[in-house]
Amino acid sequence: MTTPLIGLYGLGTMGAALALNMAEHGIHVHVANRTTAEVPVFLDRAGPLGTNITAHDDIDALIAALPKPRTILFMIPSTKPMDDMIDFVIPKLSPGDTVIDAGNADFNDTRRRDALLREHELHFVGMGVSGGEEGARHGPSIMVGGTEHSWAQLEPVTKAIAAQHEGDPCVAHLGPDGAGHFVKTVHNGIEYADMQLIAEIHGLLHHGAGRSHAEIGDLFTEWDRGPLKSYLVEITGRLLHEVDPQTGRPVVDIIKDSAGQKGTGRWTVIEAIRMGQSATMIEAAVASRAWSSEGDLRAQAAALYGEDRGTLEIDDAELAKAFSAARVLDYAQGFRILRAASAEFGWDLDYARIAEIWRAGCIIRSALLDDISAAFRNADTGGELILAPAMAEILKDGIPALRALISKSLAAGHATPALASALGWFDTMRQSRGQAHIIQGQRDIFGRHGFERIDATGPHHGPWWG
Ligand SMILES: NC(=O)C1=CN([C@@H]2O[C@H](COP(=O)(O)OP(=O)(O)OC[C@H]3O[C@@H](n4cnc5c(N)ncnc54)[C@H](OP(=O)(O)O)[C@@H]3O)[C@@H](O)[C@H]2O)C=CC1
Ligand SMILES: O=C(CO)[C@H](O)[C@H](O)COP(=O)(O)O
Known part of the structure; x- marks a missing residue:
């Protein structure tokens, strides 16, 4: 068998980690970086893995060294730098070559780039990689969008480097052009809301119940041993126990409460709204990050x-139930966005497979994803998670607790935008007749504007128009 081979450009945090992961799995990786001074530093770090790495001075040398059809992965900012690199490499590549953008890209850019490369008989892959530096180094979750031709070359590489969940590599070819980057974007949207839920729960326990950060950290650590087990719960437990060496205070007390965001949460919300699928919990999370900067x-x-x-x-047990219900609703909103995009772009997304490749390696990995993937496999709910029997069980058990938590928290003046929007x-969604008849009458x-009647077809006007 020939050794799988790939080109990788961009030896920053993620690119260097991915290259080492590849080398460790017997993939020969040709690398280059804009700042060439970084290359020897990287090779030093690679140590004995360097036997599977060939470093080049620039992208031209990297392209020249790869056999055709070439596969070159770019791990650079997916904005202007990616467009600039694409323009630069197009004339140097040959028909059948594949360019991969493995950064966090707006899937609209991915579709545009895919169309551009097709004009040149080249292939473009939008590949979402989740798991941060640690994941990239030791096993990320990988969401691939692109042609079958590119997937045939990428499959052995990605299956080797991806996180393994009980022997199943957390990678899938999800569809053409922007499918992989779209799924990664929604992954991040769900991540935003999950993080916000955790932050709100911490706030209620700290400011409402008067518990110390370490006590709350203990609760998160305990939760991480049961059905609420997740990477974000685990790291929150760790975070809440950390002490700032300079002041001796809990680290969380010295971190400014102003959250950064690089765009994926916002893109999720923009696309959700554009497709008529408002994901209110993700919106609340994006909004909360924006408000945090004010x-x-x-x-x-406050003054x-x-x-x-x-x-x-x-009560900790009731809180756990409320959190479980809210998390199911977060995932449910995320999968509805995927469902809408799948219909709009004809991607035929496999929701069960998406849940499966999120079970390890990525930031939202959680025990709940086992149940979600099984729920999608066992019941055809058309992507509507709230209709899956296994999820209905969690919701029926947790909604009363969530309702009680929100009621008392709102009454006491605690800010819970994501928890409240979940409810x-x-x-x-559980009202067969809601409030929209009032809106229609007003319109x-x-x-x-007219309205539909419950007892007749076609447009109608009210008596106010005679
Ligand atoms: N960090 C994370 O946890 C995750 C990041 N991502 C995505 O991965 C991508 C890379 O992120 P990350 O590794 O964290 O970023 P870093 O800042 O660590 O690395 C950026 C890399 O891009 C190169 N680069 C920057 N600008 C240009 C340019 N104009 N032309 C050519 N090369 C350029 C840099 O080269 P040089 O050394 O010369 O500066 C460096 O190799 C981004 O799209 C990010 O959104 C995805 C998942 C997780
Ligand atoms: O993709 C990721 C995790 O899945 C990156 O860590 C990303 O940077 C997270 O988004 P943000 O910086 O907006 O919080």
Whole structure:
């Protein structure tokens, strides 16, 4: 068997880790980096793995060294740098070669780039990689979008380097062009909401129930041994126990409460809204990060209105149930966005497989994903997670606890945008007759927009128009 071979450009945090992962799995990787001074540093780090690595001074040399059809993975910012590199390499490549963007890209850019490369008889792969540096080095979750031709070359490489869940590599060819990057984007949207839920729960326990960070960390660590087990729960447990060496204070007390965001959460929300699939929990999470950066305004409002938050009695078992229900709703909203995109772009996404490749390696990996993938395999709910019997069980068990938690938290003045929006969405979806008849009536009165009647077909107007 010939040794799998690939080109990799961009030896930053993720690219270097992926290259080492490949080398460790017997894949010969040709590498180059914009700043050539980084290359010897990388080779030093590679140590004995260097036998599977050939370093080049620039992209031209890397391209020249690869046999055709070439597969070159770029791990650089998926914005202008990626467009610039594509423009630079197109004239140097041959028909049948594949360019991979493995960064976090807006899938609209991926579709545009795919079309451009097709004009040149080249292939473009949008490949989502999740797991941060550690995942990239020792096994990420990989979401591939592209042609069968490119997948045939990529499959052995990605299956070797991906995280393994009980022997199943966490990688899948999810569809053409933007499918892989879209699924990665929604993965990140779900990640945003899961992180926000955890942050809100911490806030309720700390400010409402008066528990120390370490006590809350203990609870997260305990949760990580049961059905709530997840990477984000695990690292939150760790985070809450860490002490700042300079001050001796809990690290979380010295971190400024202003969250960064690089775009994937926002893209999820934009696409969700564009497709009529508002994902309110992800919206709440994106909004909360934006509001977090408005520290001055929040300080002024705190001075004006006061920032009192009442005391809360919190039962850990009830809190766990509430958290479980909210997480199911987070995933449910995420999969609805995937369902809408799959229909719009004809991707025929396999929801069970997506849940399966998220079970290890990625940031949202969790025990719940085992249940979600089984739920999709066992019941055809058309991608609607809330209709799956196994999820309905979790929801029926957890919604009363979530309702009780939200009621007392709102009454006491605690901010819970994601938890509250979970319930708002769930209660909306379980009403067979909601409130939209009032909206339709209003629209007809002010704009003659018309409405459908419950007892007849076609458009109708109300008596106000005679
Ligand atoms: N960090 C993470 O946890 C994750 C990141 N990603 C995505 O991976 C991609 C890379 O991220 P990461 O490794 O963290 O970033 P780093 O900043 O660590 O590395 C960036 C890499 O891109 C190169 N680069 C930057 N600008 C250009 C340019 N104009 N032309 C050519 N090369 C350029 C850099 O080269 P040089 O050394 O010369 O600066 C470096 O090799 C991004 O799309 C990111 O969104 C995806 C999943 C997780
Ligand atoms: O893709 C990732 C994890 O899955 C990256 O860590 C990404 O940077 C996370 O998004 P943000 O920086 O917006 O929090």
